[in-house]
Amino acid sequence: MRLSYLTGLILLAGCPAAQIKHTFDTPIPPEEPRATLELELTLEPQQDCEEAFDLELYRQRGIELIAWDRPEGPKRCASRRATIRYIPGRIQQEQVMRLCREAASRVEQVRP
Numbered sequence: 469m470r471l472s473y474l475t476g477l478i479l480l481a482g483c484p485a486a487q488i489k490h491t492f493d494t495p496i497p498p499e500e501p502r503a504t505l506e507l508e509l510t511l512e513p514q515q516d517c518e519e520a521f522d523l524e525l526y527r528q529r530g531i532e533l534i535a536w537d538r539p540e541g542p543k544r545c546a547s548r549r550a551t552i553r554y555i556p557g558r559i560q561q562e563q564v565m566r567l568c569r570e571a572a573s574r575v576e577q578v579r580p
Contacts, residue, residue, distance in 0.1 A: 496532060496555060505552045505564055510545065510574035517545035524571040525552070530559025531567075549578065 511517035518536055525531045537549040554564050568575045 500555055500557060502532065502553050503556050503561065505554070505561065506578040507550050507552065507568060508576045508578055509548050509550055509568065509572045511548060511572050513545045521571045525567055528559055528563070528567060530555045531564070
């Protein structure tokens with residue numbers, strides 16, 4: 469019984485229909501082009517404002533990295549700068565901006 473189960477798994481693993489091409493944690497090939505957006509954001513005032521914003525954006529597979537400035541003073545969620553690296557072959561700049569506007573109170577592009 470155990471041998472037939474293992475044989476079945478091996479055969480299934482070799483079947484192209486059974487293989488998953490892309491999962492959420494599949495690394496993006498280094499040769500795939502990247503682009504960045506530098507934004508000034510005002511996030512929803514809450515204890516974990518950066519984390520909440522990150523989680524919203526990282527749902528989209530084309531967002532690769534969000535790098536934050538260091539917050540100064542008590543305004544942890546206001547006038548923050550973030551650089552968002554994304555994969556243009558998977559998500560367009562307009563879509564990234566739309567996601568940011570949905571996740572933040574105010575969004576301004578720092579440099580085009």
